[in-house]
Amino acid sequence: MGHATSFLAELTWAEFGEAAAKGTPVLLPVGSTEQHGVHLPLNTDQLLPTEVCRRVTALRQALVAPTICYGYKSQQRAGGGNWYPGTLSLDGGTLTALVKTVLTELGRHGIRQMCLVNGHYENLWFLHEAVDLALRELKWDGVRDARIVLLSYWDFISPETIARIYPDGFAGVELEHAGVMETSMMLAAHPGLVHLERAEDHAPAKFPAYDVYPPHTGLTPKAGSLTSPKRATAEKGEILFGVTAKGVADTLNTEFGKP
Ligand SMILES: [Zn+2]
Numbered sequence: 086m087g088h089a090t091s092f093l094a095e096l097t098w099a100e101f102g103e104a105a106a107k108g109t110p111v112l113l114p115v116g117s118t119e120q121h122g123v124h125l126p127l128n129t130d131q132l133l134p135t136e137v138c139r140r141v142t143a144l145r146q147a148l149v150a151p152t153i154c155y156g157y158k159s160q161q162r163a164g165g166g167n168w169y170p171g172t173l174s175l176d177g178g179t180l181t182a183l184v185k186t187v188l189t190e191l192g193r194h195g196i197r198q199m200c201l202v203n204g205h206y207e208n209l210w211f212l213h214e215a216v217d218l219a220l221r222e223l224k225w226d227g228v229r230d231a232r233i234v235l236l237s238y239w240d241f242i243s244p245e246t247i248a249r250i251y252p253d254g255f256a257g258v259e260l261e262h263a264g265v266m267e268t269s270m271m272l273a274a275h276p277g278l279v280h281l282e283r284a285e286d287h288a289p290a291k292f293p294a295y296d297v298y299p300p301h302t303g304l305t306p307k308a309g310s311l312t313s314p315k316r317a318t319a320e321k322g323e324i325l326f327g328v329t330a331k332g333v334a335d336t337l338n339t340e341f342g343k344p
Contacts, residue, residue, distance in 0.1 A: 091142035093150045105195035110147045110341050112138040112333075113187060115212060117156030117205035120169035122263035122310030124284040125271055127171045130156065133267065134204030136274040137238045140330035145337060146344040147200075150191070153184060156205040161300045162292045163206040164262050165309045168302060180211045181218065188219035192231050198341040202333060203237040206259075234340050239266070241332025242325065250321050256289040256312045263310035265317045266325060273322025286313045 093101065093111060116131035126132075131154050138149040158174040159167045167174055175183070184201070191199055201212050216233045223231050239258060247255050250265065261267065271279050290311040292304055305311070338344075 091139065091147065091149055093148040096148075101194070104148055108197065110198035110200060110337055111150050111191055111196045112141060112147050112200050112202055113150045113184075113191075114138050114152040114202045114204060115156065115184065115208055116152055116154055117159070117164075117208070118154060118171070118173040119156065119159045119164055119205065120172050120263075120309045121267065122284060122314060123308045124280045124282075124310070124314060125263050125268060126278045127173075128154070129263070129267055129271060130205040132275055132278075133270050134202045134238055136270070137204075137326065137329050137333060138202050140326055141333045141337070144330060144334035147337060150187065153180075153187070155183075156180065157207040157211050160207050160296070161302075161305055162290075162296065163259055165305045165311060166300055166302060169309055177211050180208065181214045184212060184215035185218045185222070188215065188233065189222050189226075192219070192223045192228050193226070197228075197231050198337075199231070200234040200236070200333070200337060203235070206237070206262075209237065232340065234336060236333065236336065238329040238333065241329045242266070243328065246324065246328050249324060251316075253316075260289050260311040262312075263308075264312035264314050265321065268314035268317035269319065269322035270325050271322070272317055272319040273326060276319065281314065281317065284308065284310065284314050286315045288313075 114134035116134055118127050119130055121129040131152050135152045141147055155175045157177055157180050159165060159172050188199060203212055212235055216235055287306050290306050
């Protein structure tokens with residue numbers, strides 16, 4: 086006996102066809118394979134947007150497409166840097182082409198409402214480009230009613246939520262890489278993959294206001310996290326999943342109409 090799933094790849098072709106005919110929106114999580122300090126796994130940016138999407142489907146109807154597991158090159162001031170072992174990154178054009186193709190494939194099979202849920206900062210402009218190229222190609226193919234939302238899950242973390250999560254002050258979202266935010270969400274969703282005892286309390290990274298290539302690798306805190314994750318808790322993670330999943334679900338209602 087099967088049971089209902091919101092993960093697109095777990096459907097049969099007939100179930101997918103039915104969902105497309107009903108106008109079901111599809112969420113596409115986009116992540117990376119990237120170092121996340123000494124305490125989080127390389128797939129952190131895959132797991133977090135996927136879990137946000139899963140929770141969205143508890144709030145309103147939608148399907149979650151298979152997660153894009155590779156992202157654009159880790160940048161020092163956002164992700165520590167691309168040189169860390171195990172950080173497997175795509176060239177920008179490759180990421181753009183990959184995401185564009187998945188979007189046009191969804192469109193070819195009748196999906197008209199799509200939402201990219203980004204979980205890796207460096208992906209963002211390549212996703213804008215993928216959306217633009219996908220809509221253009223779909224139009225050439227006669228599909229004129231496709232609509233694509235592009236967001237990063239942290240867009241919905243309001244100043245009020247920040248004040249709850251960081252009572253002692255916030256270093257800024259650019260330094261959140263492998264910090265309290267991501268670590269708390271991993272503790273809430275995948276506690277078995279978190280090794281908080283290996284993390285050290287360290288000062289927030291200090292970067293100049295520009296990038297230089299090749300980077301001065303010594304500017305990244307040795308662990309790879311850009312702020313200390315030590316104050317992360319599963320409770321904070323639950324708060325963050327709550328506001329982000331609601332933010333995405335509300336966005337779908339606004340842009341695609343209530344189901
Ligand atoms: Zn990350």
